[in-house]
Amino acid sequence: MHHFAPPVLPPCTRHPVPTPGVGGDLGEKLALLDASKQGIFLIDLDGRLAWMNAEAMRLTEVRDPAFVIGRDWLSFWPREEQRAVSSALASARIGIPATFAATCPTVARTQACWEVIISPDGPPVAGEATMIAFIRDVTEREAAQKKLEWAATHDGLTGLANRALFYARLDEKIKRAQADGGSFGLVAFDLDRFKQINERIGHAGADALLRGFAARLAEILPAGGLAARFGGDEFVALIDLPAGADVQSLVELMLERLRLPYNHAGRPIECTASAGVAVFPLGGRTPDDLYMNADIALLTGKSQEAGRALVFSGDMRQALQRRASSLEVAATAIANCWIEPHYQPKFDLASGKLCGLEALLRWRQPGGQWQSPETITAAFDDKCLATRITDTIFGKIVSDLSRWGDSSCAVPVAFNAAAADFRVENFAERLLTQLAQAGVPASMIELEVTEGVFLGDGAPHVARVLRKLSNEGVRIALDDFGTGYASLSHLKQFPVDVIKIDRSFVSSVTESHEDRAIVRTMIDLGKSMSIEVVAEGIEDAAQLAFLQQAGCNVGQGFHFGKAVPAAEIETRHLHVGTACEAVFASGETHQNWGRDRALAGQQVL
Template identity: 35%
Template structure:
């Protein structure tokens, strides 16, 4: 047998290349697992080539390190085939370690396939020498080399899978794993070479081209180092890019968390503390006075007239007004005070260490600040505020009690005429409990048939006959007697009970119309008022149609009254709703006309049958020239547009004569007739054909 020898320097280079190839494979696995889509496929292809070239280079340098007493060479086609086997095996390995899991069965199968691939690469490369006679292999050593290849592949797969996620901790571990993997691959190669024997007289047919092995080794080393260096450099730059992005993302997340924390404790519109932060500071204040003594004030503020502004000009203007209110309030409070927005137009001021005189002065400053006019998008707006004050801990030893009692005092301030402040006392708490009880009773009022309708007649000016009636709801409370709408309708609107109450009123009015038509031959129409909540209900048109059909009532007997401010809240939607009712045959009345902010352009488009002049103008008609001018203008406007004019709140003969002289078509008020049950209406009154209704 021919005796071979090794070039020690090339053997060392082959080991270094093996370790470098192993480290490259670990880096590529980490890069592939973090990429997605097309980027992941590109990293897999590039990683497979770099890793496969490295493994193959280790093998081929090891082959070039081996020499025999004869000239050696390698067939280029077979050599390239061995390279392709190395790249394919690398691609399989990288794909395998980038799966979601690597159970023992899959790891074992992958190790076998990859080991066979590495061994196939090695022995295909040996075949590229084209020895004559052929290489003789020692079978035990041959099998051992394949076993080493499989074992090294298993270690490589397990290591790559375990270290595939990029982090600072994995870099040193990858270096250690690369050394173990490189030694394993080199061990397989040199065991395979150990298994090979070359008979005496052997010739290397592939050596006829005269290629210098030393130069080939240098070229392969340089190319391999260049490819792996490019791959690792790209990977490092990718890491730097990802670290930069992660740092940016971390800063963005930190900023977002800070903003979220701020938003969690502050009102998004006014930037004031919200209820959460207020309650936290209120709890701190209570704990402080409990341990150190003293007292503080909780001032609950609700804006007077804000709803009118919101309805007339829209939520955009309302929001801008709230911002200006918050700015004014902030300008008149102290640095140690806490000003918070706790609801739509509700604000709370926490005044620590305040005495009654100091709190009174603070309340006066707030009233003065809010009473001055606001300029919002060219609109001159005037509102006021009602303030309730609880002195704690006397008026509230808990957060809930402090806010509840301040709220009760605020409602008492509103009942006194608004634009005022009140300190809490226990009687107000009793009133609050009464409101809660009233709310519970109201929920059951419809089911218990406690609601009734009274009807106020409307007369053709000046002395009749009756042209129609307006339905006015009353609550026959079992213990409190007959309750008027002014007392419970605002409560119903606040709690949402206005919707079922409104449905009942509409149904009862249509039932009454049917009864009159069937028994008394009266052809009076009935006007039904709609609250803004009812008017904006999406099923309003369908409800009216179904109710009329259920009682077999022609639409001309029903008039729907809508306040001017409700009609102007969302003009386009209001026009759609009113037009659908008008097309159905229902009459439309614009109530409280003159108190809102109607545009003549929109009024001309409204399908209104009549305008009702608000009682506020009628009350001072004979003594206030400005009110008289407004009423005269409304009458002239109505006549120009062909709309009937109804004046409500007529209580004196002077008012009746003045309104008749101005040209009002119909009159309504206590002078002519009070609201009464249907059975008490004047049975001798004659129906008035095609009458208008209020």
Template identity: 35%
Template sequence: MVNGEIVGVFGIARDISEQKHFERQLSFNANHDRLTGLLNRVSLEDRLALDCHITRRHKRRLAVMCIDLDGFKSINDSIGHYYGDQVLIEVAQRMIQQVRPSDTVVRMGGDEFIVLLPDLLCDEDVVLVAERLMASIAKPYCVQGMDLHVSASVGITLSDGHIEQPMQLIQQADMAMYKAKQQGRNNFQWYTSDLNQRVCEHASLRNDLQKAIETQTLQLHYQPQIDARTGRVVGLEALLRWEHPEKGFISPAAFVPVAEDSGQIIPLSLWVLDTACAQLRQLSDQGVTSISMAVNISPMHFQRGHFVHYVQATLEKHGLRSEQLELEITESLLLNNADQAIETLHRLKALGVRIALDDFGTGFSSLSYLKRLPIDKIKIDRSFVQEIATDHNDAAITQGIISMAHHLSLKVVAEGVETASQMEFLKGSRCDVFQGYYFAKPMPFVELEAFLGFPTSMPDRQS
């Protein structure tokens, strides 16, 4: 200022663009998943409320999907979280590609995602989106030369937007997703009002199963395997049974998926293997030394890094020869990192343990993988045996399986043999071993001891 007049202005300027960028980055990180770049659960409530408003205003429909990946946990457990992270990143990209720009994909955490589909004209549109998402997710993931596989269980709920607590839609979709898991996975299910009761029953079953594992109140039953030529018992299959104190018999088909979802399958599998070997030791001490014990192996247990060591330690603990133990596997072991699974099988074979491929003929790649697997026998699935005497297709398939297996120097076990006509057909087709109700039902160990006390000729048919 000169003579009372302003002749200039002095100011200090500071570049705050870096600060603004940092603030934007903080805001982005607060609302987005750092791994996949998708919105996270923090953003979900606001976005859901907005979509409900849009749906109400346009008088249309809002669909909420809950998507959980099947088989993802086994990737993390068997080959590491890096591979799992790469799969999640690719899953996120594939999901974005299958929805509209106005739709929202959220990663809730782990391998669970939410998809919001606002402003829908008809319910059928949801089905198309669900099918596209499932097909896209199910395609192989190549990570550092490994082909990895996951699928998706999808739960869906619909709304007209008139709901006081929009987050209830997330709970409904989550319930429907668990129903999809229970229905065999890799499918989608709709929310219905009765699902609340089913979810409570599922939680109750999980808690009761945990108590049964801790108190060792589960049982193993054993079904004999019969040599087709001599009629002698040459093997036993250990089958898990649960007699609930209030609900009675609970099928493995009901509680094993619960155990797999909750992680209880690992301690359960450890108990089964240890108990089966302990009771085989008891039979050996009674002079029954020529019978093998077949134990079904959970893919989740098999893919654990110390599985081979545990098998070896269990055999040593009970003083069993390796060839007395037979591990039954299914092709689901090969879905993620088939090369590592085959390497593990070779290590088991090096111990002297026998390997059987269960449910043969029902898997996705029976023929392509058969020659690579270090197995000793295959088990023909009971679905082929049931109509074998009357259905020409089942008969032809079964004869083809037996012939192919013998050319590969593999033995063949037929499951589900229930009639004399089935047995005679299989015997004429040169099947090696029979297993089924025609010879014996699965029985507790005490009954098995009595059963094996009979003469070693072919047992009488059980009623």
């Protein structure tokens, strides 16, 4: 049998396990073990179960120990787990304690995960020496860990692969195709007029549409394919191509099926999609080239006629012109000093005090409105422009910190580095030089890095840069934690001081049991590794209350304040009397930033 006991047991209550000849001190020891809140087995040196306490019976759902005592303990475990169990028993027999983790159903066939410690020094039972095994049910912890690992590789809304997992599989596919001379297609999908549909049916309807599209895409995907969502209405897929396959006809057939109406709240939603295809190797030999060329084909096709599929060819360069325009805007903004950092406050969730700022890039032409970084996105992939942007932003951050140095309320500032920054060999040295020249301690800077930094061309330099900065006192933060393909491994490989829980998890903690479990797991992970945990995207009091109860260290988001220019940060937080005691007020949001009132001494927590 591969269970803790036979599958069918009489519905009787627990009976004491008879232990002939046990009395005196030994009887008292067994009585103490029986009263323990830890599940305990005693196993003789031949591997037979000699005794189990009440808690072990409860955990394994054994009603009558007479049905299991004397049986081979190894036989209770599933065949695939028996090697680990047997090894632990063998170790304990020769006097060496052993630990293992395994999955094994209970008597009632409840699937469970166990952590087991086996020690050689169990008390004798019926004159026979025993080993003692302590068991702990870790099913809930393992389930939360699996959910965390799943969330790191999948899109939370649709359940499809996310960007990181897609790129990892794409890299594997390229290597296989190079080895066997095969071919495959990378298809980029985009929902036509999605913005207008979103405005018409609302966010709930739009989310339902995205989920429906994702489910249908996964359903119609040829065998061996992979579908992913990169964000918004941007979907991608990998499809194998047999020799002589007409890839355009294949993708157009997929579009026909994706064009069928979707249902939301009993009403049909009409939606079409467009697609661009890059075929390996003619359409690109690297992951970035394949994706970029599929996107160029997509944009080219949409500019001609929505709802069609187009395969990339070398003459599709209109998208490159658009990219060039974005780069030109970025270069102009840099040259004219239109780029500035805006600062979003970060608060200690235990005391309510301001404990840091995050610098976010904003730019505007004279007399114009502030623009977000999305308007110059292409610049962050350009090594030269990304470096100039970082130098500009960081220079202004250092200048502000230098000016605030006279205030007792100055707090560290976090800023994001682009993947392109790590392709510059002296990146760390440049930052440290600017700090030294301004007389600003390195400890006043926190460098935030995302998954893209580890996947880009500068990946080989990342470890050196982060260790150099960390050794000099700069704090390292892992941004958007939980959404990357290898976030957990990065905690081992790099000197991480802070993990930032992505807003996609924080936004749902009051509605989603799964997200609550994931966020708690992240917070517990941070505590166990002495890493500060920051929750970003806090938008209401309910989210704040949950994070406080869960023990999150630091929070930021619109519930406390939006990102604003340095002058407004100074007025509100840094130069108001004893403003180092300033805290966020209960229920206060970014709409209250214009209030002219003293903040000193306020407490909300």
